[in-house]
Amino acid sequence: xxxxxxxxxxxxxxxxxxQKASSSWPHHLTMARLVSRSLRLKRSALIQTGSSVSRYCLxxxxxxxxxxxxxxxxxxxxxxxxxxxxxxxxxxxxxxxDKPISKDLGQFxxxxxxxxxxxxxxxxxxxxxxxxxxxxxxxxxxxxxxxEILTLQITPKEWLILLELFPQEQGLIQNIRAKLTHGIxxxxxxxxxxYLFEDMxxxxxxxxxxxxxxxxPLPDIWQKFQIHAxxxxxxxxxxxxRTSGNFxxxxxxxxxxxxxxxxxxxxxxxxxxxxLDPQKEANFYRASLRLEDVLTVNFCPNRQTDQINLxxxxxxxxxxxxxxxxxxxxxxxxLVKLTAINKKLLVILVEDVPLxxxxxxxxxxxxxxxxxxxxxxxQAEGGILFTSWSFWLSNQKxxxxxxxxxxxxxxxxxxxxxxxxxxxxxxxxxxxxxxRLYLLPETLKILQRxxxxxxxxxxxxxxxxxxxxxxxxxxxxxxxxxxxxxxxNLEQEFILMK
Numbered sequence: 001x002x003x004x005x006x007x008x009x010x011x012x013x014x015x016x017x018x019q020k021a022s023s024s025w026p027h028h029l030t031m032a033r034l035v036s037r038s039l040r041l042k043r044s045a046l047i048q049t050g051s052s053v054s055r056y057c058l059x060x061x062x063x064x065x066x067x068x069x070x071x072x073x074x075x076x077x078x079x080x081x082x083x084x085x086x087x088x089x090x091x092x093x094x095x096x097x098d099k100p101i102s103k104d105l106g107q108f109x110x111x112x113x114x115x116x117x118x119x120x121x122x123x124x125x126x127x128x129x130x131x132x133x134x135x136x137x138x139x140x141x142x143x144x145x146x147x148e149i150l151t152l153q154i155t156p157k158e159w160l161i162l163l164e165l166f167p168q169e170q171g172l173i174q175n176i177r178a179k180l181t182h183g184i185x186x187x188x189x190x191x192x193x194x195y196l197f198e199d200m201x202x203x204x205x206x207x208x209x210x211x212x213x214x215x216x217p218l219p220d221i222w223q224k225f226q227i228h229a230x231x232x233x234x235x236x237x238x239x240x241x242r243t244s245g246n247f248x249x250x251x252x253x254x255x256x257x258x259x260x261x262x263x264x265x266x267x268x269x270x271x272x273x274x275x276l277d278p279q280k281e282a283n284f285y286r287a288s289l290r291l292e293d294v295l296t297v298n299f300c301p302n303r304q305t306d307q308i309n310l311x312x313x314x315x316x317x318x319x320x321x322x323x324x325x326x327x328x329x330x331x332x333x334x335l336v337k338l339t340a341i342n343k344k345l346l347v348i349l350v351e352d353v354p355l356x357x358x359x360x361x362x363x364x365x366x367x368x369x370x371x372x373x374x375x376x377x378x379q380a381e382g383g384i385l386f387t388s389w390s391f392w393l394s395n396q397k398x399x400x401x402x403x404x405x406x407x408x409x410x411x412x413x414x415x416x417x418x419x420x421x422x423x424x425x426x427x428x429x430x431x432x433x434x435x436r437l438y439l440l441p442e443t444l445k446i447l448q449r450x451x452x453x454x455x456x457x458x459x460x461x462x463x464x465x466x467x468x469x470x471x472x473x474x475x476x477x478x479x480x481x482x483x484x485x486x487x488x489n490l491e492q493e494f495i496l497m498k
Contacts, residue, residue, distance in 0.1 A: 005036040008063050015062075015094055024055055027299045031059035034297055035270055039067045039133050042268040045295040046139075046286065048276050050306070052452050053079060053137060060135050060272060061091060064112055065099050067133070072105070072113050074120045074136040078397065083114055117145050124263045125149065131267045139271040140445060146256045146263075152225050153239075154249040161219055166212055176208045184238045184247050191353045191388075196418040197236040197249070202229075205249075225251060235422035252419055254426045261289035275448035277441075278480055284441065301455055303483040308451060309460040310484040316466050319409045328408055328464060329359055335406060335462055336363060336384060343382040344403035349450075351388055351409060360386045393449050401457045409465045410477065411446040412439055440473055444480045451481060460487065 012032050031047060038045040049056045053075075061083070064071040075083065080103065088101060100111030105119055120134075121142070136142065159177060163170050180201055187195045197205070209226045212218060218226070228234045228251040239248040253259075264271075271294075277285040280298045285291075301307075316331060317323040332348060339346050350356040356373065363384060364371040371386070372378040378385045380400050389411045413420040427434035454461060461481070468474040478484075 003036075004040045004063065004067055005033045008032050008036045008066050011066065011096070012058070012062050018094075025051055025059075026302060026305075027056070028059050031056060031297075031299065032062055034295070035060045035135070036063040036067070038268065038270050038295065039063055039069060039071065042133060043295065044264075044269045044271075044291070044293070045297070046271045046276070046282055046291070047273075047296075048282065048298040049272065049274050050299050050301040050452070051274055052456065053274075055456065056272075057083065057087065057137070058091070060137070060270070061087065062095075064135060065091070065095055066097060070110050070112075070132045072115065072120070072132050072134045074115055074117055074134060076138055076141060077116045077118070079137065080114055080116050117141065118149065121146055121149055121263070124266065125259075127266070133268050133270075135270045135272065137272045138274075140273040140276055140449070142260055143256055146260055147253050150253045150256065150259075152221070152228055152251045154221070154225055156246045156248070158219070158221055162212070162222065165219065166215065169212065169215070172211075173208065176204050179204055181245070181247065184240060185242070185245075187240075189242070190416045191351070191414075192417050193240045193242070194418050195238050195240065196421060197238060202236060206230075225249070235419060237418040237422075252422075254419075254422055257288040258290070261291065264289060264291065274452045275445060278444050278476065301483055306455040307458065307483045307485055308454050308481065309458070309487050310481060311460060311462040311487045312466075312468055313462075313464065314466060314469055316464055318467065318470070319465055325355055328355075329362070331464055332359055332406060332408070333363070335404065336367075339404045345378070345380060345383050345385065345400050346404050346406070347385045347387065347392065347399070347402040348406040349389055349392055349408060349411075350386060351411070351414070353388075355408075356386050356388070389446055389450070393446065396450070396453060401453050401459055404460050404462060405450070405454055406462045407450075407464065410443055410463075410467060411450075412443050435473075440476065444476065447477065447480055 009029055009032065012029060016028060027049070031049070034045060034047065037043070060073075064073055073083075084101070084103060092098075092101075102111060102113045103115060105113060105115045105123060117136070117138070120136075159173075163173055166173060183198060183201050184195065206226070206229065209218065209222065213223075213226070217223070229236050231251075233254050234251045235254055236249065236251050239250060241247065276282050281296050282298070286294060286296070313331065316327050336346065336348075348359070350359065360371055360373050367384060370379055370382055371384045373386045374388065374391045375385070376395060376398055378399070385399070385402075413423075415421045415424060423438055424434045427438055451461065461484075463481075468477050
């Protein structure tokens with residue numbers, strides 16, 4: 001009997017030759033053998049592909065379908081739909097097997113199940129997922145999904161339920177809520193409309209819950225919220241709707257790696273992602289999840305085929321100086337004029353909300369409806385899209401790869417975001433280097449996710465943040481962007497592209 005690795009290798013080699021697709025990603029056969037080996041030996045593995053899922057998914061789909069064992073494939077919702085509706089129907093026509101495929105994790109018996117990351121994590125938290133071989137693609141998003149699942153919220157609806165349950169205490173409840181509302185709405189506006197709970201607000205709130213709890217049991221959501229809010233691993237914040245005058249309270253887990261690590265140890269797991277850790281052996285990532293006996297492989301981008309063009313002007317002021325905004329506006333204006341003749345999509349990443357609106361309005365005066373701000377209906381040809389990092393990362397799959405991606409500043413998480421501020425505080429209390437252990441790894445992860453699609457079309461990136469050349473961590477930023485070809489003269493570059 002042939003080993004799974006041998007069967008998969010032979011079939012995939014012949015399939016790639018027939019499809020003439022071997023050049024699309026050079027590591028198909030190697031990765032397929034690695035995944036096959038992990039499935040056969042039931043041994044966990046961690047694979048960084050340095051590429052997008054559309055290029056490498058064949059490398060794990062073939063072993064998953066050809067394995068005689070049941071396999072669970074965990075992917076984000078949008079990838080799940082794409083695989084089931086587009087990729088698998090075509091692939092199954094050529095595979096010499098007929099393996100049942102399902103997306104219902106609750107009714108799974110035998111075959112291949114493709115479930116969403118959120119569904120799998122929700123069941124894994126309460127230990128309800130089947131104990132079978134599991135492949136997790138886009139594993140870099142696991143922490144975000146888990147933190148989202150563990151977040152609890154108290155909405156205006158929950159306050160109404162509380163008032164109905166304690167009719168004799170309505171005056172006290174409304175008084176405390178009015179104090180909270182006043183305090184919360186005195187915070188200056190920030191791009192996230194979200195703020196950390198102040199100590200005074202927290203004390204008023206907790207005193208109310210303790211008093212009400214002494215009268216009768218609180219509703220389940222209030223009890224859970226009270227317990228979470230008292231945990232040192234939780235942050236309490238408020239989401240503000242200034243239009244309606246309402247606010248939502250939420251508790252969010254700061255450090256979910258220990259929980260995620262315990263989940264991943266429940267069965268053999270193959271973790272796959274374009275990028276997880278700047279280190280080849282993913283030492284930081286593995287240590288944070290306490291993953292020890294894990295085969296680790298890193299496929300570096302090919303210097304010949306996956307190289308990006310990188311423009312990094314050194315004359316711009318630092319982002320935290322008064323001169324930066326005007327200099328940035330002038331440079332973006334110049335770059336737009338250079339690239340507008342190409343009639344291809346241009347994307348400009350600007351995190352500062354007022355600045356983004358200001359520059360977009362100036363450009364719209366000349367380019368009209370071609371200029372959009374965080375809009376999915378931007379013109380595919382000649383469109384100019386202004387967006388935040390979060391919008392672009394969530395929706396870049398909906399757009400063609402831009403000919404030029406302008407990064408106004410590095411995507412260093414902002415302390416204005418209450419979760420980021422709480423994370424920084426957490427590391428400070430542990431007397432750890434919060435920049436090196438938190439902010440910098442997050443920055444590198446965001447950069448990698450943004451850059452991966454650009455590699456596949458030899459596109460150009462303009463990084464206008466001079467900290468990449470003036471700060472000690474700049475070398476790590478550039479290493480994360482490698483391989484790249486440095487461009488000093490964009491005028492010449494785009495003249496050649498005409």
